[in-house]
Amino acid sequence: MELATLLAALEQEPKHIYSSDALNMHSSITALAYDSRKVVEGGLFIAVPGTHTDGQRFLGEAVRRGATAALGDALQGQSAPLPYIEVADVRIALANLACAFYEYPAAHLCTIGVTGTDGKTTTSNLISHLLEATGHRTGLMTTANFKLGGQEWENTTRQSTLEALEVQQMLRQCCDAGVTHAVIEATSHGLELQRVRGCNFDIGVVTNITHEHLDFHKTLAAYRRAKARLFEMLDPQRDKGIGSRPTAILNHDDSSYEILKPYCSVPILDYGIDTPASVRAVDLQLSANSTSFRVIFPDAECHVETPLVGRFNVSNCLAAIATAYSQGVPPADIAQGLATVTGVAGRMESIDEGQSFSVVVDYAHTPDSLTKVLGTLRPVTQGKLLIVFGSAGERDIQKRPIMGRIAAEMTDFFVITDEDPRDEDREQILREIASGAEVQGKREGKDFLCIADRRKAIEIALKRAKAGDTVLLAGKGHEQSIIIGREKLPWDDRRVAREVLRESL
Numbered sequence: 001m002e003l004a005t006l007l008a009a010l011e012q013e014p015k016h017i018y019s020s021d022a023l024n025m026h027s028s029i030t031a032l033a034y035d036s037r038k039v040v041e042g043g044l045f046i047a048v049p050g051t052h053t054d055g056q057r058f059l060g061e062a063v064r065r066g067a068t069a070a071l072g073d074a075l076q077g078q079s080a081p082l083p084y085i086e087v088a089d090v091r092i093a094l095a096n097l098a099c100a101f102y103e104y105p106a107a108h109l110c111t112i113g114v115t116g117t118d119g120k121t122t123t124s125n126l127i128s129h130l131l132e133a134t135g136h137r138t139g140l141m142t143t144a145n146f147k148l149g150g151q152e153w154e155n156t157t158r159q160s161t162l163e164a165l166e167v168q169q170m171l172r173q174c175c176d177a178g179v180t181h182a183v184i185e186a187t188s189h190g191l192e193l194q195r196v197r198g199c200n201f202d203i204g205v206v207t208n209i210t211h212e213h214l215d216f217h218k219t220l221a222a223y224r225r226a227k228a229r230l231f232e233m234l235d236p237q238r239d240k241g242i243g244s245r246p247t248a249i250l251n252h253d254d255s256s257y258e259i260l261k262p263y264c265s266v267p268i269l270d271y272g273i274d275t276p277a278s279v280r281a282v283d284l285q286l287s288a289n290s291t292s293f294r295v296i297f298p299d300a301e302c303h304v305e306t307p308l309v310g311r312f313n314v315s316n317c318l319a320a321i322a323t324a325y326s327q328g329v330p331p332a333d334i335a336q337g338l339a340t341v342t343g344v345a346g347r348m349e350s351i352d353e354g355q356s357f358s359v360v361v362d363y364a365h366t367p368d369s370l371t372k373v374l375g376t377l378r379p380v381t382q383g384k385l386l387i388v389f390g391s392a393g394e395r396d397i398q399k400r401p402i403m404g405r406i407a408a409e410m411t412d413f414f415v416i417t418d419e420d421p422r423d424e425d426r427e428q429i430l431r432e433i434a435s436g437a438e439v440q441g442k443r444e445g446k447d448f449l450c451i452a453d454r455r456k457a458i459e460i461a462l463k464r465a466k467a468g469d470t471v472l473l474a475g476k477g478h479e480q481s482i483i484i485g486r487e488k489l490p491w492d493d494r495r496v497a498r499e500v501l502r503e504s505l
């Protein structure tokens, strides 16, 4: 694509162009890259500041790899070794360039953004499944997986909402594959850092807003504000000519309802279990292996049976049901679709090697999700409830003692362990979690253990379990790696649990 065409899409006048004499506006840009290691001959390098370093430090590498030009914020006291386009906001620029480079794919798709503290991945998968089951072709981008026209693969990036470049590239692939609906997990980071700019969302969905990522957003108000961006992006006048109906799907049971309502200028379709809502679940039957409930719509009813377990999954189902209903999918088809749903990898996943107790791997890593998962497991556990968990390094430190308190209040025994300590002191993280348990009167050595090595922690918990007990391995879910220092080591809670069970049986 011609450089001049790309720059016209910036929506901001370049503040300055260094070495402009060497820049040919008619040159054809072969690719965009925000990582110098991925620059190709004839490409445009977008230098983004990060938490560990700044893309501007890699202008030299961009030159060596044959970049035509670079673009970024004001240069930090260095000269530009290649033509450099200075802009006021590099993240907006990255998103706008990506939209233009991939020829505005969101204009041709019904785009659905899913946000919330917990349940985004599950709900996104449920929406995709429901739409597929009712004859639509979907694309999907979540923390756990990607889907494109019937093909599915794992998300191994350890990032939930990818950068705008990958998001727009995937949307282009969706268009080319004949996809009609694209479901995008939109995290608060993703919304704040412009990763989903240009997605032209038709539908915004929220699961809930509780306590998470205060490291990044600093206050709960700022975190909520970031989530609200998704709903501000919905436009009642948006008509892509594909029959999509702009709608905000809000959770009437959650405090986010009142927070987000003022930001919605499109029709709201709310869902709920505890409170009167347009799409409401009643007569819940929760068991250890399945869930059934009745859904009351404004003009119909249907009965739902699903293999998903836990009350929180009824809420996730309702978000997906309301989304499908808002786009005209009949309730009877919705009920049929949910009957065939399979759970998301690493969410309430049972590990069965023939042992006499239950082992469940789950991705709960926030206070709210931990509370809900333990609340789901307690009534189906005859014996003791044990948990192995931690809290990630370089992420929301305030939640650590809260997680410790929840384990103290809701389990019979727990082992605090590593969950991606990153560059932090791993023992210090464990101590911060433990402090919340100690306030509840729990004592290390008697009521709980602190064992940084996650494999050892799992071994100890599984060896301690007796018939009828449940051991929850929380926080890593589907993840295939554990980050210690700057190193990403291979890891899988499910594999480790199976290995330990096989060794000890």
Ligand SMILES: CC(=O)N[C@H]1[C@@H](OP(=O)(O)OP(=O)(O)OC[C@H]2O[C@@H](n3ccc(=O)[nH]c3=O)[C@H](O)[C@@H]2O)O[C@H](CO)[C@@H](O)[C@@H]1O[C@H](C)C(=O)N[C@@H](C)C(=O)N[C@H](CCC(=O)O)C(=O)O
Pocket: 034, 035, 036, 037, 048, 049, 050, 051, 052, 053, 054, 055, 056, 058, 157, 158, 159, 160, 161, 162, 163, 187, 188, 189, 190
């Ligand atoms: C904390 C954070 O937001 N990190 C993001 C950030 O990484 P970083 O700050 O470490 O980047 P950096 O290493 O300082 O590098 C800065 C820039 O220089 C570039 N670089 C770096 C090295 C090099 O040799 N050449 C080069 O060009 C990098 O590509 C980057 O663009 O910039 C990277 C590239 O844009 C992102 O991939 C990365 O997301 C990481 C993977 C991440 O974990 N982010 C988390 C916090 C996140 O976004 N989480 C949300 C929420 C999840 C949830 O709700 O649970 C998510 O959507 O995933």
Ligand SMILES: Nc1ncnc2c1ncn2[C@@H]1O[C@H](COP(=O)(O)OP(=O)(O)OP(=O)(O)O)[C@@H](O)[C@H]1O
Pocket: 116, 117, 118, 119, 120, 121, 122, 123, 143, 160, 187, 207, 208, 312, 313, 315, 316, 346, 347, 348, 362, 363, 364, 365, 368, 369, 370, 372, 373, 477
């Ligand atoms: N609606 C919900 N409310 C509270 N907890 C939930 C809900 N749905 C799922 N959970 C719990 O949260 C964990 C993560 O679920 P899921 O991956 O769907 O959420 P997520 O919002 O995508 O998480 P992340 O932001 O880390 O990607 C699950 O393993 C489960 O323990």
